[in-house]
Amino acid sequence: MSPRDAVGEISPELGAIRQVRRRPKLSWSMRIGGAVLIFYVAVALISLVWTPYDPLTPGIGDGYDAPSAAFLLGTDRLGSDMLSRLMVGARYNLGITLTAVTIALCIGTTIGVIAGYHGGAIDTVVLRAVEIFQAFPGLLFAMLVVQAVGPGIVMLVVQAVGPGIVNVILVLSFVGIPDYLRLARGEIHSRRSWQYAEAARMVGNPPWRVAFRHLLPNSIGPLLAFTSINAAFVALITASLGFLGLGLGPNTPEWGNMIARGQDGVMTGQWWVSFFPGLAILGLTGAFYLLGDAISDLTDPRRRR
Amino acid sequence: MSGELLEIENYSGAFRSPTGELTPVLHEVSYRLKAGALTAVVGETGSGKSLVALSVLGIQPPSFVRSSGRILFRGVDLLGLDEKAMRKIRGAEISMVFQDARAALNPVFTVGRQLADVYQLQHGGGRSAAMKQAIEALRRVSIPEPARRARQYPHEFSGGMAQRAMIAMAALICEPSLLILDEPTTGLDVTIQSDIMELITDLCRVGGLTTCLITHDLGIVAETCDEVVVMNAGRVVETGSAQAIFTQPQDPYTRRLLAASQLVEAAA
Amino acid sequence: MTAGGAILQVRGLRKNFPVDGGRHLVAVDGVSLDVAAGETLALVGESGSGKSTVARCIVRLIEPSGGDVVIDGRSILPLQSRLLAGVYRRIQMVFQDPNASLNPRMNVRQVLDEPLRLHLDLPRAARTARVRELVEMVGLGAVHLERYPHELSGGQRQRVGIARAVAVSPDIVILDEPTSSLDVSVRGQILDLLLDLQRRLNLAYLFISHDLQVVQHVADRVAVMYLGGIVEIGPTQGIFGDPRHPYTRALLSAAPVAQWGVERKRLRLKGEISSPIDPPDACRLVGRCPLAQPACAAAKPALIDIGHDHAVACPVVVDGAAPFPSGDLQPRLAAAATRGL
Numbered sequence: 062m063s064p065r066d067a068v069g070e071i072s073p074e075l076g077a078i079r080q081v082r083r084r085p086k087l088s089w090s091m092r093i094g095g096a097v098l099i100f101y102v103a104v105a106l107i108s109l110v111w112t113p114y115d116p117l118t119p120g121i122g123d124g125y126d127a128p129s130a131a132f133l134l135g136t137d138r139l140g141s142d143m144l145s146r147l148m149v150g151a152r153y154n155l156g157i158t159l160t161a162v163t164i165a166l167c168i169g170t171t172i173g174v175i176a177g178y179h180g181g182a183i184d185t186v187v188l189r190a191v192e193i194f195q196a197f198p199g200l201l202f203a204m205l206v207v208q209a210v211g212p213g214i215v216m217l218v219v220q221a222v223g224p225g226i227v228n229v230i231l232v233l234s235f236v237g238i239p240d241y242l243r244l245a246r247g248e249i250h251s252r253r254s255w256q257y258a259e260a261a262r263m264v265g266n267p268p269w270r271v272a273f274r275h276l277l278p279n280s281i282g283p284l285l286a287f288t289s290i291n292a293a294f295v296a297l298i299t300a301s302l303g304f305l306g307l308g309l310g311p312n313t314p315e316w317g318n319m320i321a322r323g324q325d326g327v328m329t330g331q332w333w334v335s336f337f338p339g340l341a342i343l344g345l346t347g348a349f350y351l352l353g354d355a356i357s358d359l360t361d362p363r364r365r366r
Numbered sequence: 367m368s369g370e371l372l373e374i375e376n377y378s379g380a381f382r383s384p385t386g387e388l389t390p391v392l393h394e395v396s397y398r399l400k401a402g403a404l405t406a407v408v409g410e411t412g413s414g415k416s417l418v419a420l421s422v423l424g425i426q427p428p429s430f431v432r433s434s435g436r437i438l439f440r441g442v443d444l445l446g447l448d449e450k451a452m453r454k455i456r457g458a459e460i461s462m463v464f465q466d467a468r469a470a471l472n473p474v475f476t477v478g479r480q481l482a483d484v485y486q487l488q489h490g491g492g493r494s495a496a497m498k499q500a501i502e503a504l505r506r507v508s509i510p511e512p513a514r515r516a517r518q519y520p521h522e523f524s525g526g527m528a529q530r531a532m533i534a535m536a537a538l539i540c541e542p543s544l545l546i547l548d549e550p551t552t553g554l555d556v557t558i559q560s561d562i563m564e565l566i567t568d569l570c571r572v573g574g575l576t577t578c579l580i581t582h583d584l585g586i587v588a589e590t591c592d593e594v595v596v597m598n599a600g601r602v603v604e605t606g607s608a609q610a611i612f613t614q615p616q617d618p619y620t621r622r623l624l625a626a627s628q629l630v631e632a633a634a
Numbered sequence: 635m636t637a638g639g640a641i642l643q644v645r646g647l648r649k650n651f652p653v654d655g656g657r658h659l660v661a662v663d664g665v666s667l668d669v670a671a672g673e674t675l676a677l678v679g680e681s682g683s684g685k686s687t688v689a690r691c692i693v694r695l696i697e698p699s700g701g702d703v704v705i706d707g708r709s710i711l712p713l714q715s716r717l718l719a720g721v722y723r724r725i726q727m728v729f730q731d732p733n734a735s736l737n738p739r740m741n742v743r744q745v746l747d748e749p750l751r752l753h754l755d756l757p758r759a760a761r762t763a764r765v766r767e768l769v770e771m772v773g774l775g776a777v778h779l780e781r782y783p784h785e786l787s788g789g790q791r792q793r794v795g796i797a798r799a800v801a802v803s804p805d806i807v808i809l810d811e812p813t814s815s816l817d818v819s820v821r822g823q824i825l826d827l828l829l830d831l832q833r834r835l836n837l838a839y840l841f842i843s844h845d846l847q848v849v850q851h852v853a854d855r856v857a858v859m860y861l862g863g864i865v866e867i868g869p870t871q872g873i874f875g876d877p878r879h880p881y882t883r884a885l886l887s888a889a890p891v892a893q894w895g896v897e898r899k900r901l902r903l904k905g906e907i908s909s910p911i912d913p914p915d916a917c918r919l920v921g922r923c924p925l926a927q928p929a930c931a932a933a934k935p936a937l938i939d940i941g942h943d944h945a946v947a948c949p950v951v952v953d954g955a956a957p958f959p960s961g962d963l964q965p966r967l968a969a970a971a972t973r974g975l
Contacts (some may be wrong), residue, residue, distance in 0.1 A: 255734050256729040256730070256731055256734040256735035257734060257735050257736055257737045257738075259690075259695050259727075259729065259735075260727070260729060260735050260736075260737075260795070260798070261737070261748075262695060262722075263693065263695075263722050263726055263727050263799075264722070264748050264749040264752060264753070264798065265719045265722060265748070265749055265752030265753045266748075266752060267716060267719075268715075275737055278739050279737070279738060279739060
């Protein structure tokens with residue numbers, strides 16, 4: 062029992078007066094995770110305006126140059142600068158991850174909240190639909206969606222970033238939707254019979270407002286924690302897809318792809334070609350995990366906020 | 367000091383926060399439990415009444431730090447005993463019943479099994495003998511069809527019945543000299559409350575069991591208790607016989623509490 | 635204007651919940667009551683009596699299975715849900731648990747502002763003034779406006795809940811055990827506040843409680859519920875001074891009084907409460923009642939008027955057919971009343 066609880070126990074009035082709104086102390090997990098993530102975002106943004114060399118041009122170096130003053134992280138087999146490729150790669154890995162997670166979060170949470178609040182028939186239908194959905198291969202469903210949505214919008218996006226990336230994002234987001242959906246649904250479902258939800262109805266809120274404006278914000282904690290950990294997972298899958306060469310062009314400076322291209326080098330002593338992209342992925346995934354951990358601790362219902 | 371089974375002497379303590387700050391919560395709490403009597407410890411939320419009771423059994427929250435005082439049971443300071451000695455005392459000498467009986471029982475074992483397990487722990491012996499004792503204990507607390515009930519799980523018991531089972535476990539299976547009950551009837555319907563209180567007073571008077579009833583409900587105290595200890599904000603404000611406390615309360619807080627319980631204006 | 639000045643009329647309200655195996659749990663079984671402007675009707679009962687379900691059915695937080703609810707002359711059950719908001723300007727609710735009835739993420743100002751915005755559509759300046767007026771009306775101050783629920787005591791939170799309910803100036807407020815979760819010393823203050831507001835704003839109250847002492851303090855009329863039905867209804871003095879129904883007598887005789895030396899004789903009901911699942915058409919007390927006759931198991935008794943606005947759902951006591959088993963039983967609270975409580 063914290064002293065705050067204890068004081069509240071002794072005398073509710075006294076407890077109320079003495080409770081100062083303390084800022085939660087930022088734990089080390091949150092600081093490190095947050096710092097790393099901010100660093101990655103910064104690198105990605107910088108890469109939009111400047112990189113040491115052109116990441117896509119081969120032959121700048123001789124090929125397999127070791128890290129040196131000229132090439133801080135060395136060059137790959139074709140002589141492209143590793144550092145530049147890594148910086149641009151941040152855009153891919155981070156961008157794909159965040160986009161996919163955001164899409165999954167928005168769609169999944171919205172449907173989940175609706176299903177959780179209404180309960181009954183809607184809830185049952187949605188849950189069964191999700192189960193059927195998960196039985197399908199994700200890629201197949203993504204393709205069906207692309208067909209349904211129509212080539213128009215998708216083509217615009219595709220022209221901007223390239224067809225492979227759109228596929229990857231679609232697959233990752235669709236595969237992720239059921240988890241967000243179930244989580245949001247569970248949170249809302251368990252809260253909807255709380256008295257403040259009933260009070261919100263009495264006060265004049267239509268059901269959808271009760272669900273989104275009152276119940277959902279109180280479920281932010283678990284949702285955020287899950288999002289962060291899910292982002293770690295998605296980052297890893299993105300890199301894995303890139304490693305397998307799926308979805309992206311062969312010269313794309315995506316980190317997983319870069320690891321694959323440096324495979325030969327690992328055996329013959331040119332370790333840096335695979336090492337640095339691997340380190341980058343590790344850092345990103347780890348940062349998300351740390352953040353998720355920290356958020357989860359912060360929003361633990363056993364800590365009275 | 368014959369006649370006093372338990373004596374709390376100047377017990378003071380504080381809660382320690384994770385950062386190390388101490389918030390004092392108990393201040394020189396002193397009272398005595400007469401042997402064979404039914405004593406009520408009354409107070410509102412946060413008065414510290416439950417905390418003292420938990421300390422008697424050595425199960426107070428780990429963040430609680432004692433700063434002074436002794437708890438003498440038959441003359442021995444319980445606070446000075448190590449865990450092994452305390453375990454011998456819990457159940458065998460001092461036993462406790464908590465507020466929410468259904469939550470205090472393990473949901474995955476039948477009620478009879480749980481009582482039988484405690485019996486074996488306290489008295490040894492074989493499983494079937496223990497189960498017989500369990501059923502007998504259920505019968506003695508007026509649970510109808512005790513043999514059938516013993517085979518049921520806690521969630522199949524109503525609130526009142528589960529509380530009877532807990533009392534059976536704490537008072538009959540364990541055979542202590544001192545029984546502490548922490549808000550045993552809060553949350554139960556008033557007719558069930560009455561029945562439970564009758565059971566408790568029976569055990570006390572007929573069985574000669576020293577009983578300590580922790581509650582905020584002055585109604586049941588007026589009906590059943592011999593002695594009363596009034597606590598507020600970690601302090602004992604008044605003690606005395608039940609008759610004295612109700613008819614001639616001395617302390618202003620006691621008077622306010624009585625008035626509030628009777629929903630009348632307190633005399634100035 | 636409705637006949638007899640009743641703000642709220644409930645007729646034959648029913649609520650069933652389906653349970654496994656195609657059976658039904660009858661939570662509310664044909665409840666009828668009236669509440670007139672400015673009066674307090676208490677709904678008393680133990681757990682399983684259905685009193686909270688009645689309250690929620692009246693405001694359609696739970697959809698009733700049958701019956702009618704008429705508020706100020708208008709039947710509200712057939713209304714589509716989006717029209718219900720208008721109803722909530724006339725009837726409001728105060729909830730039991732002050733911890734659970736306030737959104738933890740909204741401060742007091744936001745809590746009180748919301749009904750003004752949604753129900754009354756007032757402009758900002760008017761809302762600010764009204765919010766200030768409301769907090770003062772319930773005994774809090776402007777300093778509390780920025781606080782969040784976890785920074786308030788239980789009593790203070792309940793005051794906010796009350797302020798929220800009267801914000802739209804309703805005609806009738808349903809209070810669902812408003813003091814049960816509060817400490818004894820705070821209880822009296824909150825009840826006084828409720829009585830004060832009732833006088834000032836001419837509110838009608840439907841007061842739901844299991845605490846007989848509280849009810850005796852605040853109610854004009856009392857309805858006693860058991861297993862989904864009203865077994866006795868009448869003026870407070872009549873119910874507490876001359877209870878007729880065996881269940882009412884059992885209930886009153888079990889209620890403890892915080893006074894020394896009150897003699898008590900309990901009227902006991904045998905056994906456990908009977909199952910509310912698919913009940914037979916009989917008196918719900920059959921099997922527990924010391925006065926049970928064969929006719930009691932044949933049909934569910936209706937409320938019988940015995941004069942002075944007092945009605946009992948027990949033909950046995952009305953006919954005087956069988957006396958109470960243990961001679962003269964003085965209900966305890968009446969005895970306490972004669973001692974000048």
